[in-house]
Amino acid sequence: MVEVTEEHLDSVWQVRTRSFGMGGDRDEWNKTARSFIVDGRYLGVLDGDELVAAARVWPYEQWWGGRRVPMGGVAGVVVAPEYRGRGVGSLLMRAVLNLCVEKGYPLTALYPATTVLYRHLGYEFAGSRQLYTFEAADLRTLGGRRTAVRKAGRDDADLFLELAAKAHEARRSNGPLIWPRAEVESWLEDESLFAYVAEDGFVVYKWSDGNLAVEELIAGSEETARALWATVGSGASIAKTVEACCPPFDPIHLMVEHEAHRKSWQNRWMLRLVDAPAAFAGRGFPDGVVLEADLRIDDPELPANTGDWRLSVGNGSATLTPAEPSGDALRLGPRGLAALYAGTPLATLRGAGLVSGGAALDAGFDAVFGGPAPYMLDDF
Template sequence: MTDALRLVDITEDHLDAVVRVRARSFGPLAPGDHERWTKDAVEFLRDGRYLGVADGDEVVAAARIWDFQQWWGGRRVPMAGVAGVVVSPEYRGRGVGSLLMRGVLQRSLDKGFPLTALYPATTVIYRHLGYEYGGGRYRFDFQAADLRSLGGKEVTVRRAGPADAARVLELVAEAHQSGHASGLLVWPESKVAEWLEDESNFAYLADDGFVVYNWDHRNLSVDELIAHSEATARALWSTVGSGSSIASTVQAYVSPHDPIHYLAEHEADKQAQVQRWMLRLLDAPAAIAARGYAPGVEVDVDLDLQDPEVPANNGRWHLSISNSQGTLTPTETSGEATRLTPRALAALYAGTPLKTLRTTGQATGGNPTQDNLLQTAFTGPTPYMLDYF
């Protein structure tokens, strides 16, 4: 690395250079996508969420930060979603990506995000900086004919449009709060309205559920389906399955524990797809306080956190969980503490078994009783996302 390399905030003047680096990293933008890409880029840079590395005047790397919220244990936690991490080929392998990502971590902290997440194209660089697998985006393929025969004909299902965005969000929130869900992104009402307005999406609403689906070549693809009763689950899935004379397969982005796995007669195709995403705690006390925990869980454990990238997380902490509320407070006690790397903390937050963290050398110290308590505190439904970013 030369001394001339420095972190910069991307400006509108840099965007042509960013497009060039991007093309050398992900392939060229499709001709029709340039306008949309620029419009999005401007939104990021105006809010200080587009960072780059410049060599002299030339931008040679860039990354953007989405202002997201993510469900954790049935509560919404602000999360910095890192995307579009690109380094010009001639600068790769010299620490430019790491310089950029350190800037992204600091900026996300400055903006008050307790968490950050990303879909890694390669895990190495992100693991060095404390990210670890947090969950997946699962796609299962069902036989359309199977879904068609699920019934639910007694349920009234009507077409939904942008005016239903608030109701759709209510149904989502009810589902994720009561299901103690983790991983899913929270979209603002304006984006949900755009999604419902898009003519290529087919949206249907029942009293206690909705579905949004579309075509993917000759198959149907379910973006999201929420149902609060068996009858509505049957009705919405069979609405999608009614396309079985044309589409033999319905692809669905759902959790591995979604009710559809238990309702459909045949199991989903064995070739399920999983895109894993990684998580990192930026502000450990804030992240612990913001998420939900299963009712009835009572935990008191000392932790020793070692975070070279975010010194504020370093040191000895007391983790207390009671009445579905967690706190992490500095402590001076000298009893046994479970030592966690940032990767272990992220993976634990996402419900990864202590056994895995110990076997990979990421968790040390402590004792089996503390392991059991930590496991009880963070175990919950498999974290998953519906969206790629």
């Protein structure tokens, strides 16, 4: 196992191409790859002098219960075809998990090309990224004329981040990423993107094959949501449809006259807890809900998570502290732990064999971890 360096980039590109047939702008790919090399977030597997697998980790934060939790976003996982099925992928991903520990990410998430490898190492499905296609003419008629909307510029980057934070905190969002300021600035400098801002929201969208596509839309009120969607829909004289990634419970589904097109799709992502106490301490929980429960976690890949724990939830926060063994403990491995953290009902986890014991507190766990279904707006 090695850290990928500049000298390895040609080999990584070749493995990437053979693994997934990916092309694209190689100069741009090299530029992005170097940003991971700088602080050791790109790992590779060597066979002699030959690089045969690689993966990189994004330094993200993610909203959970309306609070920000650091998350290592795993991407670019590639294994040369002739090395598949020989344990190389598992070797690589174990190193990735240890890197996430080293970097201080309580969580790690990824979009899987296959579930077998990742489930074997403790990841489980937590949420989805969903794309919907709306009639542009429907959006144009949504109103919101009393809301002032202006063109946004680079100097609005901090305002965009502030508005997004307010919205996700108020909604107790689960799953969305916190964008780096530099990324928001790049949206606002990109001439192919159109950005508008209101008092409590903003939208970024673009033309896409003769239609329109929303990149990001945040609205803190009904009037602002109507105004921003109508701004996008104002292109209805040319664009017939508008694509947008948004959760299935977004208010837009209740505002538009026609249901989203059937060609809408979802891309599911997986989660894993790297540091269980830190993950629980960082997450938000519903106000007024109290729970005291014993857990028995068995995590063969990350032994620091293994043991008997006491989960205490109150005042919107939680602690996970070492405890004496209990016969009434909820027993679970890393997959069950990830799914529980993401709000999967206990009945579902029991039905899948991912938890056992502690049945008397199922309703309490569901109340504590319940909330908006986890989703992401961004791919990585």
